[in-house]
Amino acid sequence: MKSKISFIGDSNVGKTSIIQKYLKDNKSDTKFGPEIYVTQNDKIKYYVWDIPGWQKQNSFLNLYLKDSDLIILVFDKPHINDLSYWLNYLNYQYYMIDVFLVQNKIDECVFTNLDDEVRDIIIKHDIRKYVECSTETDINIDFLFNEINKYIMKKYSISNNIVHNLEKDIIKKRNCAII
Numbered sequence: 001m002k003s004k005i006s007f008i009g010d011s012n013v014g015k016t017s018i019i020q021k022y023l024k025d026n027k028s029d030t031k032f033g034p035e036i037y038v039t040q041n042d043k044i045k046y047y048v049w050d051i052p053g054w055q056k057q058n059s060f061l062n063l064y065l066k067d068s069d070l071i072i073l074v075f076d077k078p079h080i081n082d083l084s085y086w087l088n089y090l091n092y093q094y095y096m097i098d099v100f101l102v103q104n105k106i107d108e109c110v111f112t113n114l115d116d117e118v119r120d121i122i123i124k125h126d127i128r129k130y131v132e133c134s135t136e137t138d139i140n141i142d143f144l145f146n147e148i149n150k151y152i153m154k155k156y157s158i159s160n161n162i163v164h165n166l167e168k169d170i171i172k173k174r175n176c177a178i179i
């Protein structure tokens with residue numbers, strides 16, 4: 001099974017750093033458009049799209065986000081005011097796709113309490129999950145990708161039990177066919 005995860009957000013907030021920190025050399029050869037990284041577990045093959053920030057007001061953005069299973073919207077403190085642009089765009093064009101909001105570069109933040117502004121955004125825009133991370137000090141990067149994996153597995157109701165039962169079903173059917 002395949003799943004597409006799209007990273008978006010302003011330039012310089014750390015999208016590429018986050019993806020590369022986790023996926024290192026898994027970049028596939030793309031001739032044009034965003035970089036795509038590929039990784040898989042035994043059930044799902046993930047295509048992680050690194051969509052550059054300058055696509056923000058570009059009509060290609062729609063095309064790039066098409067068929068995403070989940071959108072990861074990344075920001076850092078200096079870009080917090082630009083979030084409403086992205087979220088309004090997503091609410092309008094892609095309201096059916098869930099969003100994880102990721103604040104990167106928390107190594108540069110002095111306060112550790114959840115910002116009022118961020119809290120309001122999470123509530124107003126029905127954000128599925130909020131993660132604070134840092135690629136610089138390696139905080140929550142593995143956690144973020146684990147949460148993405150958990151979300152997708154749940155979205156498609158994939159669990160060991162279900163796969164096991166399916167296998168049993170298939171075996172039963174095969175037996176019937178033989179008889």
Ligand SMILES: Nc1nc2c(ncn2[C@@H]2O[C@H](COP(=O)(O)OP(=O)(O)O)[C@@H](O)[C@H]2O)c(=O)[nH]1
Nearest residue numbers: 010011012013014015016017104105134135136
């Ligand atoms: N302090 C700090 N800098 C970071 C962090 N992640 C990325 N950067 C820096 O932010 C800049 C932009 O990162 P990049 O991944 O290219 O951002 P993108 O344009 O969103 O893909 C680079 O100079 C990175 O080294 C972080 O967690 N903390």
Ligand SMILES: [Mg+2]
Nearest residue numbers: 015016017052
């Ligand atoms: Mg980049």
